[in-house]
Amino acid sequence: MHAMQYEITLPADYDMEIIRRRVATRGHLLDDFSGLGMKAYLIRERGGVSPVNQYAPLYLWSAPEGMNAFLWGPGFQGIVDDFGRPEVRHWTGLSFREGPATGALARTAVRRRERIADTLRPADAVEAALEENSRSALAPGAVATALAVDPRQWELLHFTLWEHEPPEGPGDRYEVLHLSAPERGRLGSGRQW
Template sequence: MHAMQYEITLPADYDMGIIRDRVATKGHLMNAFPGLGIKAYLIRERGEDSPVNQYAPLYLWAGPEGMNSFLWGPGFQGIVRDFGRPEVQHWTGLAYEEGPSPAALPRSATRHRSPVPPSTAPADAVGAALEESRRLAKAPGAVATALAVDPRHWELLHFTLWDHPAPQEPGERYEVLHLSRPEPERLGAGRQW
């Protein structure tokens, strides 16, 4: 599994209805994309528990082939054409779990990025993060949760989809406008090593 996200921060007075319409008309295009486990179309709105307006979709890919096909294909080129080329963050998957509400349509998501301190052994940090991921996967209303790591910057990523407003977990909270899940079974269950 590979996690990928780009964040498009928009002006404070930007009409987020434009993003909502974009997702409503184009979101279905990823519903059958090969190699894609899940794509969550995420937004944050300034003043709604966020300091910024932002479009920040997060993808969970089964492998690099699907991710590469998207990045070099027409879908991402449309993002580049309309918003400029965003920095694409990506993490190596460590674990994926479906929650108690796996078939529910998610309404919100949380994303928590945390550094692995230089004084902490990577295996210890990943072990503790895996326990936290298991806790999140069992939480009421959890649709699915993923844990990933960027070993270049030693950063852990927890990403959870919820069937209700996002709980006050650490990190950013997003509204989910649409969820494409063409191949979630290819993400595997549990830890990925």
């Protein structure tokens, strides 16, 4: 599994209905994309808990060939044509777990990026994060959770989809506009090694 995300931060007065219409008319195009485990079409709107308007889809790839086909194909080129070329972050997958609400419609997502302190052994930090991921996957309302790491930056990515507003806690909160999950079953279950 590979995780990938790009963030398109939009002006404070941007009409987010434009993004909603974009996802409503184009989101289904990845519903059967080979190599894609899951794509969560995520937005944040300025005010409330978000300081910005942002479109920030997050992908979980079941195969690197799918990620490459997307990045070098017409799908990502559409983003580049409409918004410019964003920085694409990616992480190596550590764990994926379905939650108790696995069959429910994901409405909210929480993404938390956490730097692994230089004073910690990377393996110890990953073990602690795996335990946290397992607990998160058992929470009422959790649809699915993923954990990944960027070893270049020594950064952990915690990601959870929820069927309702999630419990209070750290991380960026997003509204899920659509979920494409053609190869969700190929993301595996639990630890990725």
